[in-house]
Amino acid sequence: MITDDTIICRCEDISYKDVVDAIDMGMSTVAEIKRAIRAGMGPCQGRTxxxxxxxxxxxxxGKPIAEVWMPSFRPPLKTVxxxxxxxxDDVEVER
Incomplete structure (x- = not known):
């Protein structure tokens, strides 16, 4: 069961309550919530x-999921x- 303290975004430590509070403030898409509270801005970029x-x-x-979530995964897909x-090519570091 989800409680207010349930972590929704592990990368940015965003709780269920944080997401609901953002919705209550008028945000109605994943992109808006991402910009407001950083949910989905960690290393997984919202994939989780x-x-x-x-x-x-x-x-x-009450909106359909297709209306609130338009995934936009961008490169790099791995650390560069x-x-x-x-x-x-090679970097020498003086100490």
Whole structure:
């Protein structure tokens, strides 16, 4: 059973109550809640909690899930070392 203290977004430590409070303030999509309380902004980028947040919104607002959740997973899909982005092969660090 879900209680107010149940963690919905593990990456950002967002509780069920946090999500419901955001809905009560007028947010009605996963994207709005993401921007307001950071739910879905952790390392998983909402892959774990996005559908659950959409279900909560749907239950509280009566809107269909397709209307409240439009997944937008973006790269990078894995961690990329900065040296790859900088185009550096080997970096020597002076100590």
């Amino acid at each position: 909690c996005g559908r659950l947040i959409a279900q909560i919104i749907s239950q509280k607002t 070392p900065l040296k790859v982005l900088a185009g550096v």
